[in-house]
Amino acid sequence: MIVLDTSLLIDSLTGPKHSGPVLLRVLASGERLILPSQVVYEWLRGPRTPQELTVRERLFPAEFTIPFGEEEAAIAAMLYRTLRRPRGREADLAIAACAIRQDAPLWTLNPADFRDIPGLVLFS
Numbered sequence: 001m002i003v004l005d006t007s008l009l010i011d012s013l014t015g016p017k018h019s020g021p022v023l024l025r026v027l028a029s030g031e032r033l034i035l036p037s038q039v040v041y042e043w044l045r046g047p048r049t050p051q052e053l054t055v056r057e058r059l060f061p062a063e064f065t066i067p068f069g070e071e072e073a074a075i076a077a078m079l080y081r082t083l084r085r086p087r088g089r090e091a092d093l094a095i096a097a098c099a100i101r102q103d104a105p106l107w108t109l110n111p112a113d114f115r116d117i118p119g120l121v122l123f124s
Contacts, residue, residue: 001032002123003066003099005108006042006091009035013052013059019109027059033107036066036098038091072097079117089113096120 012019027033035043043056066072075097080086086093096117099106105123106114114120 001034001102001104002026003095003102003104003106004033004035004039004060005095005106005110005114006039007109008107009039009043009056010046011109013055014046014048023059032064033060034064034066034102034104035060036072036095037068038094038098040065042091066098066102068094068098072101075100082118083116093117 008019008023011017012023023033048056072094076090076093079093079097080090083089083093092113096106096114099121100117100119105121107123108114111122114122
């Protein structure tokens with residue numbers, strides 16, 4: 001199981017779709033890819049075409065969304081309290097908390113945003 005960050009979803013499904021072929025290869029390999037609800041929120045708040053929305057829903061139906069619940073909130077809050085310079089990173093910390101809670105690596109195109117988060121494994 002791999003948790004996807006918003007950066008990967010946007011780069012795979014919008015514009016020139018640079019990461020699309022890699023995403024499709026990973027999906028075809030049988031790897032389970034899941035989205036935190038925070039990623040779905042960030043995805044939906046952007047300017048999405050009807051086609052992009054449809055493709056996202058086909059690849060990642062609602063049952064593949066990880067809810068941001070009490071345990072994820074506690075992990076994110078602990079990260080916020082213990083990390084140096086957490087302000088402005090609340091969304092990233094929530095996404096990281098979901099990956100930590102699932103004991104799954106996070107696939108992001110912005111690894112520098114997550115490198116200092118203890119207990120988080122980045123997918124490469």
